[in-house]
Amino acid sequence: MKVLLINPEFPDTYWSFRHALPFEGKRCAFPPLGLLTVSALLPKEWERRLVDLNVEKLKTADIEWADMIFATAMLVQKQSLREVVKRCKSYGKRVVLGGPYVTSTREELPPADHLFRGEAETTLPQFVADLANGTAKAVYEAPERPALSTTPIADFGLANLKAYSAMSVQYSRGCPFSCEFCDIIEIYGRVPRTKSNQQMLAEFDALYDLKWRGNLFIVDDNFIGNKKNVRNLLPELAKWQKDHGYPFTLITESSLNLADDDALLASMRDAGFHRVFVGIETPVEESLHEAQKSQNRGDLVSSVKKIQSYGIEVMAGFIVGFDNDPVDIFERQIDFIRRSAIPLAMVGLLNALPDTQLWKRLEREGRLLGEDATGNNTVCTFNFKTRMDPAYLVQGYQTIMRTIYSPREYYERVLDSMRRTKDQLAEPNHYTMIRGFTTLTRVFFTLGIIDRERREFWRFFTHALLKHRARLADSLRLAACGYHFRKLTEAYGQA
Ligand code: B12
Ligand code: SF4
Numbered sequence: 001m002k003v004l005l006i007n008p009e010f011p012d013t014y015w016s017f018r019h020a021l022p023f024e025g026k027r028c029a030f031p032p033l034g035l036l037t038v039s040a041l042l043p044k045e046w047e048r049r050l051v052d053l054n055v056e057k058l059k060t061a062d063i064e065w066a067d068m069i070f071a072t073a074m075l076v077q078k079q080s081l082r083e084v085v086k087r088c089k090s091y092g093k094r095v096v097l098g099g100p101y102v103t104s105t106r107e108e109l110p111p112a113d114h115l116f117r118g119e120a121e122t123t124l125p126q127f128v129a130d131l132a133n134g135t136a137k138a139v140y141e142a143p144e145r146p147a148l149s150t151t152p153i154a155d156f157g158l159a160n161l162k163a164y165s166a167m168s169v170q171y172s173r174g175c176p177f178s179c180e181f182c183d184i185i186e187i188y189g190r191v192p193r194t195k196s197n198q199q200m201l202a203e204f205d206a207l208y209d210l211k212w213r214g215n216l217f218i219v220d221d222n223f224i225g226n227k228k229n230v231r232n233l234l235p236e237l238a239k240w241q242k243d244h245g246y247p248f249t250l251i252t253e254s255s256l257n258l259a260d261d262d263a264l265l266a267s268m269r270d271a272g273f274h275r276v277f278v279g280i281e282t283p284v285e286e287s288l289h290e291a292q293k294s295q296n297r298g299d300l301v302s303s304v305k306k307i308q309s310y311g312i313e314v315m316a317g318f319i320v321g322f323d324n325d326p327v328d329i330f331e332r333q334i335d336f337i338r339r340s341a342i343p344l345a346m347v348g349l350l351n352a353l354p355d356t357q358l359w360k361r362l363e364r365e366g367r368l369l370g371e372d373a374t375g376n377n378t379v380c381t382f383n384f385k386t387r388m389d390p391a392y393l394v395q396g397y398q399t400i401m402r403t404i405y406s407p408r409e410y411y412e413r414v415l416d417s418m419r420r421t422k423d424q425l426a427e428p429n430h431y432t433m434i435r436g437f438t439t440l441t442r443v444f445f446t447l448g449i450i451d452r453e454r455r456e457f458w459r460f461f462t463h464a465l466l467k468h469r470a471r472l473a474d475s476l477r478l479a480a481c482g483y484h485f486r487k488l489t490e491a492y493g494q495a
Helices: 033-041 060-065 076-089 098-102 124-135 199-210 226-242 258-262 261-272 285-290 302-310 327-339 357-364 390-404 406-421 433-450 454-467 469-492
Strands: 002-007 047-052 067-071 093-098 114-117 137-141 167-169 214-218 248-254 273-281 313-320 343-351
Touching: 002 033, 002 060, 002 076, 033 067, 047 060, 060 285, 067 076, 067 313, 076 124, 076 390, 093 098, 098 114, 098 406, 114 124, 114 214, 114 302, 124 137, 167 199, 199 226, 226 261, 258 261, 258 273, 258 302, 258 454, 261 273, 261 302, 261 313, 302 327, 302 406, 313 327, 313 390, 327 406, 390 406, 390 469, 406 433, 406 454, 406 469, 433 454
Parallel strands: 002 047, 002 067, 067 093, 093 114, 114 137, 167 214, 214 248, 248 273, 273 313, 313 343
Antiparallel strands: none
16 A cells, blocks of 8 residues: 655744744744654555655656545645645545544535544554445544553654654643633543653654654644653653763643742743743733633733743733733733744634633624634634624734834844753753854845844844854844744735
C-alpha cells in the first residue's frame, strides 16, 4: 500500500510567520505532527510520502503514485483541504481525512471515503484491519480518548527537517480548565493525559539522532495540565539536555497559573525552556469571569513578570469581543501588553468554535450567524452577534495591532522582555558560521537597509548589542518576528 500524507496550506496569518521565516532560510514554522503520528500508526511495510503544502507543491506524480491519500486539517486549512480532496478524487484516489477540523466541524465536509473523528491511536489500527477484510467503514469515531502510552514516536524522518524552523513533540493532551470559548476541552478532554518519561526521552533521542538542533515546541494544550507528572518529567528532561549539550531550545504552551509555582518554573528553566505561550485573553475581570477563566486571577502583569524572571520569554494570546468588554477595551489591552513586555502578543477577535460552551450559549441566545469560525484572525469577521458594534470592534482591534506592532513600541517591548529574562539558561549556538552569517546579512539588508523603519531597527540593534550581546541571535529572531507582524498588519489591519 502506498500512502500519500498531505498537510493543506495555511493562509497567511500571524501564526504562519511567513514574513519572518525567509530570514533563516526556512519555509514553514512547524511540521504537521498529527500526520507524522498517523504515519507511525500505519503498518511498517506500507510505503509513505509526506507533502506539506506549506513547504512544497502537490505534484501530480505524487498523487498518481499513491493508492490512498491521508489528509489532516485545522479549521484555517479548510479551503486548501477542499482543493486537495477535489484534486485527488479527480484521479480516483481513496481519500481519508482526520484532524481537529474534521473532528469538530458541523459543516459539510469534502467528499472523502473515510473520516476519522477524534484521536486515531485505536481507530487507525482498526481501519487497517477492516481494509484488509474489505469492511472499511465510512466514519471512524474514537469511542474514548486513548491513553498516550499508545502513541508511537512520530515518523519525524518523513519530513524535510531543514524546511522547518522548529520541530514538535507532544507530552500531554487535554486541559483541566473550562474556558468557555475553548474547543481543546471538547476535542481532547478535561483530564490531561500524558506520555511516560521514557516515551518523551525516546522522542528527544529520535530527533537528536536525526541531527535536529534548535527550537523544539512541546505542543501541549497546557503543558502543566497534569502538574504531578510534569514535576516528575522535568528533572529527567534537564538531565537529558545537559548530557547532550542542550541541543534543544524548548517552547511550550501553559496556563498562566504557572506563575504560582516557583519550583516548577525553576525546573522548566533548568530543562531549557526559553519561551512559553500563555492564554491571558484580557485584563478585564468581568470578561475573564464571563470566559470562565478563573485561573487568570490577581495581578496578571505580576504573573507575567514572575515567569520572565525565570528567564522564560512570555508569548500570549489576547481576545477582544467579550460581552463584558468595556468601550475602552482596546486602550486597556494595549496598556497591558506594554506593561507586561510581551513581544509576541497574538490578539484575536472572539469567535465561537463549534461545540464549545460559548457556541452552545450563543445558540441558546439565538446569536449564532450560522457559520463556523474561520480561525483566521486577519479576516476580521464574527460568526455571532456581538454586544458591541462589530465595525467598532474591528476598528479597535486594528488599532491594537497597528499600535503594538509599530516598530518603536515593538522594539521597546523586546528590550524590556530581554531585560526581564536575563536569567535565561545560556542558549548554545546552533548556527554554523555560514548559516549565521547568511541570516545576519538577510536581516541587515531587509530591516537595516531597505525597510523604511530602518532607523528604529538600528536603534534597537545598538541597544541589543550593548546590553544583550550574548543573546544577539534571540534579538534578531524577535526583530524578524516583529517584521512579520508589521507586514501582516499593514496588509490586513488598515481601518
Ligand atoms: C502546534 C499547534 C499549532 C502550530 C502548527 C501546527 C502544525 N503545523 O500542524 C501553530 C502554532 C502554527 C498553530 C497555529 C494555529 N492553530 Co493550532 N494547534 C497546535 C496544537 C497545540 C498542537 C497540534 C499538534 O501537533 N497536535 C499533536 C497531534 C498528534 O495531534 P492531532 O493533530 O490532533 O492528531 C491526532 C488526531 O487528530 C488524528 N489525526 C490528525 N490528522 C489526521 C489525519 C488523518 C488522515 C487521520 C486518520 C487522523 C488524523 O490522529 C492524530 C493522533 O491521534 C493544537 C492543539 C492540539 N492538542 O492538537 C492546536 C490547534 C490544532 N490549533 C488550533 C488553532 C485554532 C490554530 C490557529 C487558527 C490559532 C489562531 N487563531 O491563529 C492557528 C492557525 C495556523 C495558521 N498558520 O494560520 C485549534 C484548531 C481548532 C479547529 N477546530 O480546527 C487547535 C485544536 C487548538 C485550539 N483550540 O486553539 N497551531
Ligand atoms: S487554559 Fe487554555 S487549553 Fe485550558 S481550557 Fe482554557 S483556553 Fe483551553
